[in-house]
Amino acid sequence: MKGELKHYSWLIVITVLVACVPLATSNDFHLRVLFLIGVNYIAASGLNVLVNYTGQKSLGHAGLFAVGAYAVALLTARWGWNPWAAFAMAGVLAGLFGVVIALPALRVKGPALAMVTIGFGIVVEKIVSEWQDVFAGQQGIYGVIPLGIGGQMFGTRHWVWFVLALCVLLHVMFRYLLDGRFGRAFLAVNTAEVAAESVGVSVYRFKVLAFVISAFTCGIAGALIAQQNQYINSDFINFNLSIFFLLIVLFGGNSVYGPLLGAVVLTLLDSLLSRWPDVQHFTYGALLLFALYAMPNGLAGFVRRLARRFAPGLMPQEVLPQDLPPWQPRSLAGQASPAGGEALLDGRGLYKAYGGVVPTNEVDIRIRPGHVHSLIGPNGAGKTTLLNILSGIVVPERGTIRFDGRDIVGVSTNRIARMGLGRTFQNLRLFSDMSVLDNVKVGLHAHIDAGFFSSLLGVGKARRAELAARDEALQILDRLHLRDKAQEIAGNLPYGLQRRLELARALATHPRLLLLDEPAAGLNPQETQELIQVIARIRDIGITVLLIEHHMDLVMAVSDHVIVLDYGQKIAEGTPAEVQNNPRVIAAYLGSEDEEDDGVNDGGDGDDQQHQGAAGGQHV
Ligand SMILES: Nc1ncnc2c1ncn2[C@@H]1O[C@H](COP(=O)(O)OP(=O)(O)OP(=O)(O)O)[C@@H](O)[C@H]1O
Numbered sequence: 032m033k034g035e036l037k038h039y040s041w042l043i044v045i046t047v048l049v050a051c052v053p054l055a056t057s058n059d060f061h062l063r064v065l066f067l068i069g070v071n072y073i074a075a076s077g078l079n080v081l082v083n084y085t086g087q088k089s090l091g092h093a094g095l096f097a098v099g100a101y102a103v104a105l106l107t108a109r110w111g112w113n114p115w116a117a118f119a120m121a122g123v124l125a126g127l128f129g130v131v132i133a134l135p136a137l138r139v140k141g142p143a144l145a146m147v148t149i150g151f152g153i154v155v156e157k158i159v160s161e162w163q164d165v166f167a168g169q170q171g172i173y174g175v176i177p178l179g180i181g182g183q184m185f186g187t188r189h190w191v192w193f194v195l196a197l198c199v200l201l202h203v204m205f206r207y208l209l210d211g212r213f214g215r216a217f218l219a220v221n222t223a224e225v226a227a228e229s230v231g232v233s234v235y236r237f238k239v240l241a242f243v244i245s246a247f248t249c250g251i252a253g254a255l256i257a258q259q260n261q262y263i264n265s266d267f268i269n270f271n272l273s274i275f276f277l278l279i280v281l282f283g284g285n286s287v288y289g290p291l292l293g294a295v296v297l298t299l300l301d302s303l304l305s306r307w308p309d310v311q312h313f314t315y316g317a318l319l320l321f322a323l324y325a326m327p328n329g330l331a332g333f334v335r336r337l338a339r340r341f342a343p344g345l346m347p348q349e350v351l352p353q354d355l356p357p358w359q360p361r362s363l364a365g366q367a368s369p370a371g372g373e374a375l376l377d378g379r380g381l382y383k384a385y386g387g388v389v390p391t392n393e394v395d396i397r398i399r400p401g402h403v404h405s406l407i408g409p410n411g412a413g414k415t416t417l418l419n420i421l422s423g424i425v426v427p428e429r430g431t432i433r434f435d436g437r438d439i440v441g442v443s444t445n446r447i448a449r450m451g452l453g454r455t456f457q458n459l460r461l462f463s464d465m466s467v468l469d470n471v472k473v474g475l476h477a478h479i480d481a482g483f484f485s486s487l488l489g490v491g492k493a494r495r496a497e498l499a500a501r502d503e504a505l506q507i508l509d510r511l512h513l514r515d516k517a518q519e520i521a522g523n524l525p526y527g528l529q530r531r532l533e534l535a536r537a538l539a540t541h542p543r544l545l546l547l548d549e550p551a552a553g554l555n556p557q558e559t560q561e562l563i564q565v566i567a568r569i570r571d572i573g574i575t576v577l578l579i580e581h582h583m584d585l586v587m588a589v590s591d592h593v594i595v596l597d598y599g600q601k602i603a604e605g606t607p608a609e610v611q612n613n614p615r616v617i618a619a620y621l622g623s624e625d626e627e628d629d630g631v632n633d634g635g636d637g638d639d640q641q642h643q644g645a646a647g648g649q650h651v
Pocket of ligand 1: 390414415457
């Protein structure tokens with residue numbers, strides 16, 4: 032991990048300094064502010080995963096804070112639970128509520144998601160203020176039992192030390208989690224959901240997980256407030272609290288350190304302005320606007336930019352290993368290929384319509400292992416739709432697909448990717464804010480043996496798996512001559528290299544079958560020549576390829592087998608030479624008076640479809 036020693040040295044120094052504050056002062060107000068900074072950091076540390084990493088903006092997390100606060104209140108004051116057990120249960124219950132609000136979040140995005148979370152916050156607010164019998168509304172629940180050790184309840188100092196210890200623990204755990212496989216997957220879901228699915232990341236699972244993590248930390252924060260005050264009432268739970276939490280993470284910025292910066296600055300500001308509530312709300316609004324406008328990456332991003340500019344030595348830069356052996360795809364070793372003439376992928380009678388347009392019309396497709404297959408056809412012939420069907424992005428209305436002996440119609444894209452079907456996209460879908468190396472590491476996601484808890488705790492196994500993934504990602508980059516770009520931001524690469532990076536990411540999934548959607552689009556002639564060699568090398572290492580291309584030179588140079596689509600129907604297939612001389616193919620590309628009579632365009636409402644010949648020079 033980057034700058035490990037330096038990080039822990041700083042962490043120890045800061046922790047010791049903060050821990051000394053309660054010894055140096057007995058001023059209750061100052062200690063209370065310190066305690067609140069810690070509580071707000073705890074709430075924001077999980078919300079950071081949801082908002083900044085996964086891109087899900089929530090305006091209802093006061094509701095989850097309430098779940099934690101009322102859980103400890105009811106469990107200890109009403110039902111006599113041990114305060115530690117109640118504290119732990121508060122986090123668990125809030126986590127479960129996180130699943131509840133995650134479910135609508137899987138269907139809606141952006142402003143609609145914000146509305147759903149606001150709705151949740153309002154419902155909780157109403158319940159705790161109106162359901163007097165249980166939650167006692169504004170009057171509140173007294174007698175909440177605080178935490179303590181050996182029968183001694185925590186005093187103000189102990190609370191500060193306890194919250195400090197929790198903050199340090201959460202910081203270390205989130206740093207492990209977010210620097211590894213899970214952090215990359217959250218960011219991937221945020222940047223390009225379809226691409227994340229295509230490399231084996233379940234968007235569904237990671238969105239739910241992010242909600243659960245954020246709910247857990249907000250629940251813990253609520254429990255801390257209720258137990259420290261020994262009291263909770265409905266006035267604590269309001270929309271402003273949700274805004275405050277969101278503001279901390281947006282203002283803090285997209286980094287493990289963001290919530291800390293946000294919590295320190297905004298809690299101090301909150302304490303300073305608490306005497307003037309009107310100015311307080313105005314200031315929050317102004318800060319939010321300022322943060323979004325001037326610091327799109329928050330305070331952490333701003334500090335990072337300053338450090339890069341004025342003190343680059345402070346920025347940790349991972350030292351990458353040199354002289355790694357050439358890459359060999361692990362998953363192919365020892366895997367039996369389908370025997371003899373058996374197809375690796377066998378699609379039959381595939382049909383998909385969009386209204387009157389039928390881009391896939393009763394198509395049969397057989398992909399033989401170890402061969403390069405090309406899928407060609409005029410613009411709008413249905414090539415990308417067919418690729419989307421094969422990779423699970425589009426579900427066909429009819430037809431069957433067997434991949435490697437298993438039926439994959441209706442199976443999620445991420446599961447199909449894990450079975451060994453990798454792909455690239457016609458319009459690049461890189462994780463453009465991540466480094467080149469991290470893009471490839473996301474490709475390796477399903478092959479990194481590090482579960483949630485071992486990643487969170489940074490156990491040896493997870494860290495070794497991370498290092499192995501880094502080395503393998505470098506080997507793949509080396510194979511595609513991108514090794515020297517490993518630490519650059521993917522979105523900053525020239526277009527041709529971005530295309531190559533997408534190919535590297537797809538290779539990292541250890542595909543048995545690789546689908547390439549117009550891999551030469553936008554490449555110059557030299558890059559296209561290099562791509563021909565790359566595809567041949569991919570085939571030589573045992574990966575079967577199906578590619579869509581308009582560049583006929585490339586198709587003819589690399590293909591063992593060519594399939595031609597027109598108006599959603601397969602009109603020809605065979606060797607490049609056979610297809611090249613097929614009159615139906617020539618007619619489809621150049622147009623022919625006999626077209627109508629040939630029945631080539633019988634599929635769907637062909638007349639409605641835009642049917643253009645291939646671009647100049649792309650004749651068969
Ligand atoms: N989600 C969709 N909704 C409606 N129509 C769609 C959708 N996806 C594809 N189509 C239509 O299906 C037809 C085939 O599109 P597709 O992208 O599969 O063709 P293509 O052969 O890959 O074209 P190109 O070579 O231009 O990329 C087009 O008419 C397109 O507008």
